[in-house]
Amino acid sequence: MDKNMKILVVDDFSTMRRIIKNLLRDLGFTNTHEADDGLTALPMLQTGNFDFLVSDWNMPGMTGIDLLKAVRADPNLASLPVLMVTAETKREQIIQAAEAGVNGYVIKPFTAGTLEEKISKIFDRVAG
Amino acid sequence: MEQTIIDSERLTQARALVASLEAGDDTEATRIIMAFPENVEKDLFQEVGRLTRELHEAIIGFAMDDRVLQAVQHEMPDAAERLAYVIEMTENAANTTLKAVEESMPVAEELLNDSNKLAAEWDRFRGRKMELSDFRALSDEIGGFLTLASGHSKVLNKNLSEVLLAQGYQDLTGQIIRRVITLIHEVEEKLVRLVAISGATKVQAIKKEEVEMEGPAVPNVEQGDMLNNQDDVDDLLSSLGF
Numbered sequence A: 001m002d003k004n005m006k007i008l009v010v011d012d013f014s015t016m017r018r019i020i021k022n023l024l025r026d027l028g029f030t031n032t033h034e035a036d037d038g039l040t041a042l043p044m045l046q047t048g049n050f051d052f053l054v055s056d057w058n059m060p061g062m063t064g065i066d067l068l069k070a071v072r073a074d075p076n077l078a079s080l081p082v083l084m085v086t087a088e089t090k091r092e093q094i095i096q097a098a099e100a101g102v103n104g105y106v107i108k109p110f111t112a113g114t115l116e117e118k119i120s121k122i123f124d125r126v127a128g
Numbered sequence B: 001m002e003q004t005i006i007d008s009e010r011l012t013q014a015r016a017l018v019a020s021l022e023a024g025d026d027t028e029a030t031r032i033i034m035a036f037p038e039n040v041e042k043d044l045f046q047e048v049g050r051l052t053r054e055l056h057e058a059i060i061g062f063a064m065d066d067r068v069l070q071a072v073q074h075e076m077p078d079a080a081e082r083l084a085y086v087i088e089m090t091e092n093a094a095n096t097t098l099k100a101v102e103e104s105m106p107v108a109e110e111l112l113n114d115s116n117k118l119a120a121e122w123d124r125f126r127g128r129k130m131e132l133s134d135f136r137a138l139s140d141e142i143g144g145f146l147t148l149a150s151g152h153s154k155v156l157n158k159n160l161s162e163v164l165l166a167q168g169y170q171d172l173t174g175q176i177i178r179r180v181i182t183l184i185h186e187v188e189e190k191l192v193r194l195v196a197i198s199g200a201t202k203v204q205a206i207k208k209e210e211v212e213m214e215g216p217a218v219p220n221v222e223q224g225d226m227l228n229n230q231d232d233v234d235d236l237l238s239s240l241g242f
Helices: A014-026 A038-048 A064-073 A091-100 A112-127 B002-023 B026-035 B038-064 B066-126 B132-166 B169-198 B230-239
Strands: A007-010 A032-035 A052-055 A082-086 A104-107
Touching: A007 A014, A007 A038, A014 A032, A014 A112, A014 B066, A032 A038, A038 A052, A038 A064, A052 A064, A064 A082, A064 A091, A082 A112, A091 A104, A091 B230, A104 A112, A104 B230, B002 B026, B038 B066, B038 B169, B066 B132, B066 B169
Parallel strands: A007 A032, A007 A052, A052 A082, A082 A104
Antiparallel strands: none
16 A cells, blocks of 8 residues: 555544544555545545545535545546545445445544554555 | 205205396305305314414414523524534634644654664663763763653643643533523423424424435434444445445
8 A cells, every 4th residue: 555645535624634634644644635525625636636535424515425426427536446434324325325436434433443444445455 | 854855955055046146146146155055064164263263372372482482582593602602612622632632643753763762772781782982872862862751741741731621622512502402492392382282293204305414323313224333334335245
């Protein structure tokens, strides 16, 4: 796994972005960038050469699920690994995210261990 | 027998109505029409009238209730204001804590790295594998590390105290939220009474077309099929081929 990969963290709460960025830094990922909802994230993804997207679900403007769908619909972004980190735990929603092509799903509140495990799993699969 | 009497009576009335209409006697026709439903529907009209009056009175009573008036005019906007303040307080506490943690982590890391380095050299000294000149350098390093450790410990202590104090938000927000809960219960009670009077016992479930966001799972609140923890989510995803 490339520790220098460019990661976009999308969450409408700045504190949650800060927590995720700190955890990622602890795991050795320092090339992290932030957006506060799907509408700001999408243009960044389209031009920013990102390697990994970590997104919340419930955000004003454009939600995480819509962002995921937009990413999968864009030929240049379609294969971008996406990890959802969200408080949404409804069965239907998780199924919806899976159908939309999410690569991992972490529910809040989460631990550093869970985050690390899901990220390794995603990139093991991408590499394999 | 009775049925026949009523039917013949209606037939007579109907004939009279046709006759008056053919004769162009509007007044008579109207009188006959007005007489028609009188026996049949009078009770129903009366009942509807009574219910309407009761509901009307209940609504007036509800609106005139001082508590409700106060709740709607002052306490509801207050409650919204209070809850907004809760968000602000929790956000501030989170930021204070995060700042302290972000400051502390590199400090702790420096302590760890320096002490590891010194420990390795100390081992060399204890194993009598150190030249005198190296020992002098080590002695200086130890002196430097002790100063650094003292300063860094103070920084860590200060930051941990900040984290400790920042937790005070829980008490303050808890008190505010409890007041809002009391208000909601009170208004809920009044509304339930109003609904009971209006007789609307069955509230039709609104059919949802799309999957709606549910937000964080809350104990004792009906939220549909919620998963409890990360393991359940992982199980569901693996059953879907993840």
